[in-house]
Amino acid sequence: MRAASPGAVSSETMTTPEPAETKLRTSALSLRYGARRVFEGLDLSLRGGVVTTIVGANGSGKSTLLRSLSRLLVPDRGAVLLDGQDLHRLPTRAVAQKLAILPQGPSAPEGLTVEELAWFGRHPHQGMFASRSAEDRRLVEWALDQTGMRVFASRPLESLSGGQRQRAWIAMSLAQGTDVLLLDEPTTYLDLSHQLEVLHLVRRLNEQEGKTIVMVLHDLNQAARYSGEIVAVQGGRVYAQGDPRDVVTKELLRDVFGLEAHLLSDPDTGTPHVIPYGIARPRG
Numbered sequence: 001m002r003a004a005s006p007g008a009v010s011s012e013t014m015t016t017p018e019p020a021e022t023k024l025r026t027s028a029l030s031l032r033y034g035a036r037r038v039f040e041g042l043d044l045s046l047r048g049g050v051v052t053t054i055v056g057a058n059g060s061g062k063s064t065l066l067r068s069l070s071r072l073l074v075p076d077r078g079a080v081l082l083d084g085q086d087l088h089r090l091p092t093r094a095v096a097q098k099l100a101i102l103p104q105g106p107s108a109p110e111g112l113t114v115e116e117l118a119w120f121g122r123h124p125h126q127g128m129f130a131s132r133s134a135e136d137r138r139l140v141e142w143a144l145d146q147t148g149m150r151v152f153a154s155r156p157l158e159s160l161s162g163g164q165r166q167r168a169w170i171a172m173s174l175a176q177g178t179d180v181l182l183l184d185e186p187t188t189y190l191d192l193s194h195q196l197e198v199l200h201l202v203r204r205l206n207e208q209e210g211k212t213i214v215m216v217l218h219d220l221n222q223a224a225r226y227s228g229e230i231v232a233v234q235g236g237r238v239y240a241q242g243d244p245r246d247v248v249t250k251e252l253l254r255d256v257f258g259l260e261a262h263l264l265s266d267p268d269t270g271t272p273h274v275i276p277y278g279i280a281r282p283r284g
Ligand SMILES: Nc1ncnc2c1ncn2[C@@H]1O[C@H](COP(=O)(O)OP(=O)(O)OP(=O)(O)O)[C@@H](O)[C@H]1O
Pocket: 033, 036, 038, 056, 057, 058, 059, 060, 061, 062, 063, 064, 065, 104
């Protein structure tokens, strides 16, 4: 999709047939915490088999939106549809077999090891007696390998550095073996080479296994380079959605991030490369 204009979000109803490529869709979604409204009447379609990155300022609702897509947050009004089915009417286990989320700032019981955490990812797939199948073992091993966490497998989470801990949580989401992965700031705490490892892993999972990935990133250059689509949120709405080349503009940088910036072209990919040089307006 290369359509991106401020507020260019289609208005659909729950009875509209799903376009084949739509994986996740919100319909007239309203999200709030008590009296604090974060989104109102949001209609957003996310395509299957695509890496979509949600960007926006601190507090703009990225995590709130991602949590609602995973069912962690109950909508005030409206619905989230996964493959056309209302997420809140599906059994918890059925949702967890299709969709995994890495929340922002997750916490675990003290003493839990990296390997035990990864095994949590297999819970939705295990039978009544939680017996471990060969497939469970394969996915746990694979997830630990993909994140470079096998060497830390027996270490308690609290004994790890911030970046190692973040990778352990990514391993748990991977071990779930779902078609859809929601990752809230998966590169937080990681040094640059580990950031790239995670982004290359995301790309590999998408290109080789056709996984649908929706993530939140703050680094706009990484978002532009590693995403098929960007969703920019601002002021309780989607400001723009589409191909990074169309979405990341000087206008967006000013309106969404309050930044004046040079906009260059990434020499490898031709995607936008942002060099901020000034604050465009006081941050509210
Ligand atoms: N549990 C909560 N209770 C009350 N308000 C909340 C809660 N969680 C978030 N908010 C508020 O909702 C708004 C959106 O928060 P959210 O965490 O979704 O932002 P974000 O875009 O993910 O920000 P960041 O980039 O800092 O992670 C903010 O104003 C925040 O203060």
